[in-house]
Amino acid sequence: MTTIQRVSPGRRFKDRLVQSLVYLSFAIAVVPLVSVLWMVIKNGLARFDLEFLTHSMRNIGARDAGGGAYHAIVGTLEQVLLASLISVPIGLLTAIYLVEYGQGGRLGRAISFFVDVMTGIPSVVSGLFILAFWILVLGMPFSGFAGALALSILMMPTVVRSAEEMLRLVPNDLREASYALGVPKWRTITKVVLPTAFAGIATGVMLAIARVAGETAPLLLTVFFTDSINTDPFNGPQMGLPLYVFDQAVRPTDTAVDRAWAGALTLILIVMLLNLAARLIGRWRSPARDR
Amino acid sequence: MATPVRTRDGGSALSRSASRRSRGEVVFRYASTGAGILLLAIMAAIAVFLIVEAIPALQANKGSFFTDLTWEPNSSQVFGIGALAFGTVISATLALIMAVPVAIGVALFISHYAPRRMAGVLGYVIDLLAAVPSIVYGLWGIAFLVPFMDGPSKFLNEYLGFIPLFGGDLIVGRSMLTASIVLAVMILPIIAAISREVFLQVPRMHEEAALALGATRWEVIKTAVLPFGRPGVISAAMLGLGRAMGETIAVALIFPATFGISLEILTPQGNSIAANIALGFGEATPIGRGALIASGLVLFVITLLVNTGARLIVARRKEFSGAAA
Numbered sequence: 001m002t003t004i005q006r007v008s009p010g011r012r013f014k015d016r017l018v019q020s021l022v023y024l025s026f027a028i029a030v031v032p033l034v035s036v037l038w039m040v041i042k043n044g045l046a047r048f049d050l051e052f053l054t055h056s057m058r059n060i061g062a063r064d065a066g067g068g069a070y071h072a073i074v075g076t077l078e079q080v081l082l083a084s085l086i087s088v089p090i091g092l093l094t095a096i097y098l099v100e101y102g103q104g105g106r107l108g109r110a111i112s113f114f115v116d117v118m119t120g121i122p123s124v125v126s127g128l129f130i131l132a133f134w135i136l137v138l139g140m141p142f143s144g145f146a147g148a149l150a151l152s153i154l155m156m157p158t159v160v161r162s163a164e165e166m167l168r169l170v171p172n173d174l175r176e177a178s179y180a181l182g183v184p185k186w187r188t189i190t191k192v193v194l195p196t197a198f199a200g201i202a203t204g205v206m207l208a209i210a211r212v213a214g215e216t217a218p219l220l221l222t223v224f225f226t227d228s229i230n231t232d233p234f235n236g237p238q239m240g241l242p243l244y245v246f247d248q249a250v251r252p253t254d255t256a257v258d259r260a261w262a263g264a265l266t267l268i269l270i271v272m273l274l275n276l277a278a279r280l281i282g283r284w285r286s287p288a289r290d291r
Numbered sequence: 292m293a294t295p296v297r298t299r300d301g302g303s304a305l306s307r308s309a310s311r312r313s314r315g316e317v318v319f320r321y322a323s324t325g326a327g328i329l330l331l332a333i334m335a336a337i338a339v340f341l342i343v344e345a346i347p348a349l350q351a352n353k354g355s356f357f358t359d360l361t362w363e364p365n366s367s368q369v370f371g372i373g374a375l376a377f378g379t380v381i382s383a384t385l386a387l388i389m390a391v392p393v394a395i396g397v398a399l400f401i402s403h404y405a406p407r408r409m410a411g412v413l414g415y416v417i418d419l420l421a422a423v424p425s426i427v428y429g430l431w432g433i434a435f436l437v438p439f440m441d442g443p444s445k446f447l448n449e450y451l452g453f454i455p456l457f458g459g460d461l462i463v464g465r466s467m468l469t470a471s472i473v474l475a476v477m478i479l480p481i482i483a484a485i486s487r488e489v490f491l492q493v494p495r496m497h498e499e500a501a502l503a504l505g506a507t508r509w510e511v512i513k514t515a516v517l518p519f520g521r522p523g524v525i526s527a528a529m530l531g532l533g534r535a536m537g538e539t540i541a542v543a544l545i546f547p548a549t550f551g552i553s554l555e556i557l558t559p560q561g562n563s564i565a566a567n568i569a570l571g572f573g574e575a576t577p578i579g580r581g582a583l584i585a586s587g588l589v590l591f592v593i594t595l596l597v598n599t600g601a602r603l604i605v606a607r608r609k610e611f612s613g614a615a616a
Contacts, residue, residue: 007505014507017509019509022396022400022404025394025395028393029397029417029420033420035435036431039430039431039435040430090330093323094323094330096323097323097326101320107327108327110331113602113606114330115330116598117595117602118333120533120534120537120595120601122533122538123537123539124537124539125587125590126337131580132344132584185319186315189319214424214427215425216425216539217569221568221572242424245426246426246544249426250544260430264427267424268427271423
């Protein structure tokens with residue numbers, strides 16, 4: 001065997017240059033993440049205390065110290081729960097339709113295409129839609145439920161996409177074995193396909209929840225603001241944690257800005273916990289997925 | 292399992308169970324089909340209700356909706372989308388210009404440069420960027436980036452001021468450029484994640500063929516990875532563009548919220564459709580609300596076009612690439 005020719009200096013230089021550019025771009029991408037997390041933790045801890053978590057902003061002016069985000073946390077949890085209750089069944093059934101019934105059909109392709117397009121709907125547009133439809137045309141009041149409707153529009157396509165992907169991972173052998181035993185299709189889906197794909201679907205749902213929990217714009221247009229605790233999502237304005245952060249951030253006093261940072265810290269903790277839970281469920285038992 | 296085994300010769304018992312069985316089947320089938328149709332209906336309803344609510348305001352408009360640069364639906368009832376659409380497109384485009392090269396680098400780093408064992412973790416780190424809520428980016432933008440950008444902006448103006456983009460007299464941190472940087476950070480993980488998926492799908496044979504010809508790593512990427520991944524990267528960039536144009540609350544906090552058209556991205560000017568909706572909603576009159584809804588309709592149509600374009604590129608690519616997804 002002859003010796004392999006050495007790479008010429010010019011080519012080697014180019015290779016090294018690109019390599020360092022690629023490393024550099026990763027470093028650039030991590031800088032804002034570190035900076036954001038550092039700022040949130042540093043500034044958020046100033047007011048992240050028990051009072052913040054257990055008190056509302058009732059009777060607390062922008063200049064006053066104290067006050068908290070209890071009303072906003074309650075609002076966010078209720079709105080996100082309602083949004084999940086609306087969007088998970090619809091999203092899951094749509095995914096089942098796409099995978100089990102409408103494969104290759106005209107309707108199936110249309111739905112699949114529009115689910116993709118729906119993923120790109122700006123959050124503020126979903127808020128405007130609920131404002132126009134629910135509040136202006138139907139005459140409903142601003143409420144946590146209206147916010148949940150807007151959030152569910154953002155959640156649905158995400159749920160459909162992840163559930164669809166997971167259902168497709170279920171091996172066809174399982175379905176065929178079930179049919180061979182005389183089990184009807186719908187029982188096969190509910191008893192064989194869904195349990196097999198459960199972990200993956202749960203992961204997708206958790207990620208979708210984490211995404212909408214941080215949405216501000218739809219809440220701004222549908223939930224409105226309040227400084228008081230309102231535990232009834234169907235009646236009267238509520239608060240949401242992202243909305244709370246926005247509300248406090250635009251007030252020009254240090255105490256309000258401190259509250260905004262503490263709110264941001266709370267929000268990030270909630271979102272990160274949801275993300276973590278999603279990853280854990282995914283790792284706990286996922287079918288045929290090693291990534 | 293309690294379900295008894297059914298035989299084909301079950302007689303009347305079978306026909307009863309068969310009808311019950313098919314009823315369950317029918318219900319389930321209709322429910323799932325109905326859910327899918329409901330999604331289509333929602334998409335249609337979004338367009339319909341936005342149009343219905345926008346019409347009264349558009350009829351009351353004393354200016355021209357498409358060309359006017361002012362936005363005074365509450366007082367003089369003259370409003371036009373011009374300045375807002377301009378700001379939306381410019382800020383999103385700037386964000387794209389900044390984000391795409393970095394995102395491609397990140398995707399290449401994770402797919403081809405990082406040690407295999409670390410790649411998953413590093414990918415997760417980038418995904419965390421996407422998990423940070425936009426309001427937090429907004430807060431970070433006004434508290435950190437706006438003061439921070441003061442220096443670099445003045446520097447750019449002093450040495451590159453002859454380029455109209457960096458021109459202007461009053462140079463501040465709270466500018467179109469700063470908002471675009473925040474947008475770039477926000478769309479980076481989306482573009483990087485999709486590009487990474489595409490780069491990982493490059494047929495192993497293509498890369499090994501290039502390696503066998505003596506190619507360096509860069510040459511492998513140039514000859515095998517990038518040509519294969521180009522449509523995917525383009526559609527990822529378009530999805531990022533759509534996301535950047537629709538982003539609301541982060542830019543609402545940073546934009547100086549002016550109404551005008553100027554290419555000087557370092558001066559205190561800039562606004563976007565979404566930011567204007569978030570900021571103007573609170574004190575809007577019924578006409579004002581209708582005007583904001585009309586602007587939202589424009590945003591909806593623009594993002595719809597961009598996203599549809601991106602999806603069409605992906606769909607076309609699936610047909611000829613032959614790579615198993």
